[in-house]
Amino acid sequence: DVKVTQSSRYLVKRTGEKVFLECVQDMDHENMFWYRQDPGLGLRLIYFSYDVKMKEKGDIPEGYSVSREKKERFSLILESASTNQTSMYLCASSLIGGGLSYEQYFGPGTRLTVT
Amino acid sequence: AQKITQTQPGMFVQEKEAVTLDCTYDTSDPSYGLFWYKQPSSGEMIFLIYQGSYDQQNATEGRYSLNFQKARKSANLVISASQLGDSAMYFCAMREGRGSSNTGKLIFGQGTTLQVKP
Numbered sequence: 723d724v725k726v727t728q729s730s731r732y733l734v735k736r737t738g739e740k741v742f743l744e745c746v747q748d749m750d751h752e753n754m755f756w757y758r759q760d761p762g763l764g765l766r767l768i769y770f771s772y773d774v775k776m777k778e779k780g781d782i783p784e785g786y787s788v789s790r791e792k793k794e795r796f797s798l799i800l801e802s803a804s805t806n807q808t809s810m811y812l813c814a815s816s817l818i819g820g821g822l823s824y825e826q827y828f829g830p831g832t833r834l835t836v837t
Numbered sequence: 838a839q840k841i842t843q844t845q846p847g848m849f850v851q852e853k854e855a856v857t858l859d860c861t862y863d864t865s866d867p868s869y870g871l872f873w874y875k876q877p878s879s880g881e882m883i884f885l886i887y888q889g890s891y892d893q894q895n896a897t898e899g900r901y902s903l904n905f906q907k908a909r910k911s912a913n914l915v916i917s918a919s920q921l922g923d924s925a926m927y928f929c930a931m932r933e934g935r936g937s938s939n940t941g942k943l944i945f946g947q948g949t950t951l952q953v954k955p
Contacts, residue, residue: 731880753941762846764928765945772940812882816941822870822889822932826943828882 725749726829728813734835741800743832745813752818754796755826756780756788759810771796772818803836810834839864841931843946850919851954857904858914858949860929868934871912872943873903876926885927888912890934919953926950 729744747754753772757765757780767780769788777788785807789797796815800807810833814826840863850856862871873885888896888903896903904913916923927950930943 755941757945762947764841764843764947765930767942770940770942778940810880812880814882818941822868822934823887824941825872825884825887826882826941827884828874831880833880 726813726815726827728811728829728832730832731830732833732835734837735800735803736837737804739800739803739836741803741834741836743798743800743811743813743834745796745798745815745829746794747796747813747815747827748794749815749827750793751815751827752793753816754790755814755816756786756796756798757812757814758782758807759812759831765812768798803834805836808834808836839866839931839933839944841929841944841946843929843949845949846947847950847952849952849954850916850923852921853918855915855917856919856951858916858927858929858951860912860914860946862910862912862929862931864910864931864933866933870932870934871903871905872930872932873901873912873914874928874930875923876928876948878925882928886914916951921953921955924951924953 726747755770756768771790787799813829816826871888875883929946
């Protein structure tokens with residue numbers, strides 16, 4: 723059974739803290755994604771990676787960075803957390819060259835609260 | 838620019854009735870794919886159904902069908918015989934063929950919350 727896991731379901735951090743969100747997939751997928759989900763805005767792409775050590779900015783990369791040192795692991799980093807980064811964060815993965823029809827597989831999400 | 842619009846923030850349906858969730862899209866790429874995902878209160882996104890822009894028939898998966906009207910750029914999800922377990926948020930998403938088929942990028946709509954009443 724395919725699996726994407728995220729390190730925490732719930733996380734509470736203080737303003738200014740450095741925050742790491744970890745995502746691991748066991749499907750040998752090349753592509754990995756980080757989204758944030760906010761009410762009324764749907765899912766917005768923060769960063770994605772199509773290979774180890776490769777990354778590209780999504781639609782809302784400001785205030786975030788990512789790291790992909792191993793194929794199965796994609797980390798989202800909030801260098802200095804702010805209250806406007808309180809959100810649900812979803813990680814996903816998919817095949818490269820999978821064609822139009824290949825879906826993304828999602829993790830359970832991390833609900834981050836920054837106080 | 839590519840865009841997905843879901844105009845219904847919330848909907849109610851009686852158990853065992855059918856319901857249609859609206860989705861319109863905008864793209865200049867003739868090759869694209871449309872997806873619907875379900876997100877229960879647990880948070881995990883579940884893939885439901887896919888429709889390709891060149892597919893002649895509307896996609897169906899069990900109780901889910903996609904009403905694809907290409908000229909109107911709409912891809913509505915129809916859930917037949919609603920069940921209590923269908924209560925969730927539903928997202929429409931699109932992937933364009935230009936470049937995105939390799940990156941796998943999806944653009945998502947705002948989502949529709951469906952509540953099924955007993």
